[in-house]
Amino acid sequence: MLRRLHSLPGLFAALLIAALAVTGAFLAFDSIIERSGATVPATGQVTVAALAEAVQLRHPEVERIVRTASGSVIATYFEADLPGAERVDPLTGQALGPHQPSNLTRTITNLHRSFLMGDAGHVAAGLGAAAMLVLCISGAMLLMARLGGWGAILRPSRGTLSQRLHCELGRFALIGLTLSALTGCWMCLATFGVLPDGTAVDAAALVQPSGGARLPPGQLAALQAVDLSELRELTFPYGSDLADGYTLTTAQGLGHIDAATGQMLDFTPNDLARQVHETIIMLHTGRGVWPLALLLGLAALTAPVLAGAGGVIWWRRRAALPKIRQNVGAQSADTIILVGSEGNSTWGFAVTLHAALTKAGHRVHAAPMNSLAPRYAKAERLLILTATYGDGDAPASARLFQQRLERSGTVMPVAVLGFGDRSFPQFCGFAEEVAAALRAKGWPMLLDTWLVDRQSAQDFAAWGDALGNAIGTSLALAHVAARPRTTALELSGRVEYGAESQTPTAILSFVLPAAGGFWQRRTLPRFEAGDLVGILAPGADLPRFYSLASASTDGVLEICVRKQPGGVCSGFLHELQPGGRIEAFIRPNPSFRPGRGKAPVILIGAGTGIGPLAGFIRHNARHRPMHLYWGGRHPSSDFLYGPQLSQYAADGRLTRLNTAFSRVPGGGYVQDRLAADAAALRDLVQHGAQVMVCGGRDMAGGVARAFATILQPLGLDLATLKSEGRYREDIY
Structure with missing residues (x-):
């Protein structure tokens, strides 16, 4: 139910939310740019009176002065009966240049608020905000359930690329998107009067102005008492009408000032509804608080990506x-x-x-x-x-x-x-x-x-x-397994091992056959090292799965195969000659991959279990610390990937190679090497190391017992490491 609740709003409102998010991100970054270009005096440095007088000296017919939420000061005036507007330096009152409102910003603002459709657009924007709120809440609950509770909410996510991208971006953007959605819903309801916004009505002054000769703005006591940081808007008296006064809007409310005496005639403070509404506007836009605007803008940019990744997840789940x-x-x-x-x-x-x-x-x-x-x-x-x-x-x-x-x-x-x-x-x-x-x-x-x-x-x-x-119902269950959709692959190379120990093993490499027609597949299916390939031997109904030692970006599909006595698929693969073909399909195995980050990785395997481990090391281009513990039978005939591992150690992709060979004097098993290196392994675990085990069940059991002993002095156990995604197994 929760997943359906999360999916449906996203599917039906994806374009709507994406439009709101992109326009919202533009406006958030626009406010940051405006704030970066604005001069903001320290509190107590400039009064409204001083600024008003400086502007009026330059423009006798000044109409109003507006201070935006980002700190910019704009003055509008008339000269020779023509209107004008300029940006003002709040410290000196001098002009910084003409004020030319951006048509782009105005258009995007209207797009964000109403999609340029009036009241119907306001409703659509409100519904989009409500859908985003539902997605945020349900997404947080799904992420909590996926990771194992609220206490695990910061654990690395697992899964396919689209799943990890969706989880990690959602976790990063959750606070910003929830705040935007919640405040957006509030503002929409306030637009239609469902919630109060506390807007004060600018009625005529309750006490009429004295009508005397006007004082210069700098001498008005009511304006001298107001710091510029409190100003929202100052409207000047009209022309030569001595009965008209100043209208002052501040962060605290709205008042009227006698232009002749400088006294406040009346003042209507903002009520609680207005204070709440202004706070909501600030939280929604981030104007005046650039770190908040940055958070909101970055969070908004993730929304289209979240919608795309979510759509891919939904489609793959549905298709599966x-x-x-x-x-x-x-x-x-x-x-x-x-x-x-x-x-x-x-x-x-x-x-x-x-x-x-x-x-x-x-x-x-x-x-x-x-x-x-x-x-x-x-x-x-x-x-x-x-x-x-x-x-x-x-x-x-x-x-x-x-x-x-x-x-x-x-x-x-x-x-x-x-x-x-x-x-x-x-x-x-x-x-x-x-x-x-x-x-x-x-x-x-x-x-x-x-x-x-x-x-x-x-x-x-x-x-x-x-x-x-x-x-009490007759049931005849005649089940016929559906044959999986496969891709034809051609054997391009093999390296043989195991002659001396009489355990034939081979590293097999497959490529796509040469293109035989326009519609024939020209690229390998997508896969990563650690994923599984299912291979159907001729005449077999069930596939045999092998761990992949390569990624599709390598241009080959590579596996390690040991010939099993009586094994149909392993026997078929060992008899296959270069140029021979197999029918195969990929099964993603995202739970068996190194987690992201720089923490060390401890790779443990035996026999053909080295395949995906070697693949992880091969793709360790950033030289993350990787420690390999691997066990085989005899170094001269069973050392799978020996030359490659030496190369990886030389170029820094492999930090340390630890081998155990059971068929040599004084040899042992991989769990023996682990026990011998207990102190070093504990140190790696304390530094956040992830453990990855690949190979047979007996080996994995021995490794688990050895690691349980290693962890005891740290007060840890395997169950804890597994729950944190730091102990992963691929066992066969």
């Missing part, structure tokens, strides 16, 4: 979801299907289940697990289909599920179906965790938790039979 026919609303459905998926494969099973239930006459709603609602009006059952990410973690679309479950007031029959790979120790670990949480909340189970191994269509069909019996 399957198109489910007859997916009824959550509050109208009798059956709710919630899906936890990292790479969207689980959604395919959800679509099959949705179609079968709909065909049987049920009203079905399918959504990500993160969308668990506090209540469902008509739902009779909840079906959860979820994968497990990594070593028992929640997949991307289910990371908020348990938080939402704690706040849910709903209890209904539920069935949990887990998807995973039995070769992992935490096989379907997250599904088991979800089922336990539901039972603890008192949700009755339709079935015991079922587990599907390696996306088995047979396991899924068996679960469908059991579910059908439980709900």
